[in-house]
Amino acid sequence: MEVGGSSSAGLVSRIRAGERSAEDELVQRYSRGVSIIIGQSLADPAAAADVYQEAFRLALTKVRDGEVREPERLAGFICGIARALVIEYFRGAARLRARHQGEPDRQFPSPEPSQLDQLLREERATLARRVLSELSSDRDRKILYRFYIEDDDKDDICADLGISALHFNQVICRARQRYKKIFESMGEGRKT
């Protein structure tokens, strides 16, 4: 299921022709995916936001300048830019650490989570407890626990608990669907 309507090649052509709305469309189309890619590597939201901005600035510049060799592979092109910037970010951080090597290893206290963060965290935890309590058996709860907390491999879990890969997938899939449903219903509750 593609995010946007225009074909990638069409989008590239329109941007090259100077159509401003096509640039907005590109950002809108790839925004969520690029955020996920960057967020997967960068936990710091401020750093992730900087890399995100730079990724789209660079992507648009390159598209405008005709540097996209395969316009039909625009998605891969944008992903490549995001990944390169994440790597560059880590290289910069490593250089900074090397420069300050030998200085006293002073650490500063991390900021406490805000009340909103705390509230969201508690809300998510409540949701997860509901999902876990609704699972039909202790074995299914154990699957989720081992998969999400212990980070055990699927194969190991299946072997240890004597379940099939299909059963495993079903438990994980049902848990995700239930989690989403409860999450959405809570959102609806707030609106009313």
Place this chain on the structure above:
Amino acid sequence: MDHLRIEERNLIDRYVRGTMPAAERVEFEDHFVDCAECQEQIEIAKSLRQAVRESVTEQVREPRRRFGWRWVAVAASAGLLMAVAAGTAFLLQRDRARSDLASVRLSLERAPVVFGLSLSRDAAEPRDISIPSEPRWMVFLAEIDATRYSRYRAVVISSRGDEIWKQDGIQPNSPDSISVAIPSGALHPGTYTLTVSGAQPDGAFIPVARFPLRLAAGK
């Protein structure tokens, strides 16, 4: 990349867990950056994973708030450190968990495993430690000069520099030790450093001890 393959190979969860080989990750990212369905599945998987972890943390935090480090301090002051060296574990209060999350109950019901970390013995060579195969608290009794600060911070850092665990506001058990309790689920096989820092009045932290650890999966 088709969605049947994504489901069969469990790509969503493997991506969220960061266990994909680089080439497969690149291929999957190139797909989902333009796929609303996969993006949604990734976000749900990520959120659920975080939520399950937080639900455990929330539940574990509550009993620890009530009992704090008292049971560790009492045990230490009662001379049980000798027993620690011999591998004897303490009994942990068990009936405080508020919900029926089976895994959390397990980690609370089982006695914690305690490891003594001595500066003289452990400073250079990593201390070999087995991670319990079932969820348990792992209590590290770190031998330090605990008279210099009233509060300490403990941080576990992986060999790649990732912060795995952090706890602030730790009070000493005695003039020469502090206890750092970590749920076994937070640790995985690998080489780590447990750094203990003292909290200065201005909020800065001064490292006072480092304990290299080599963790292996227990039987």
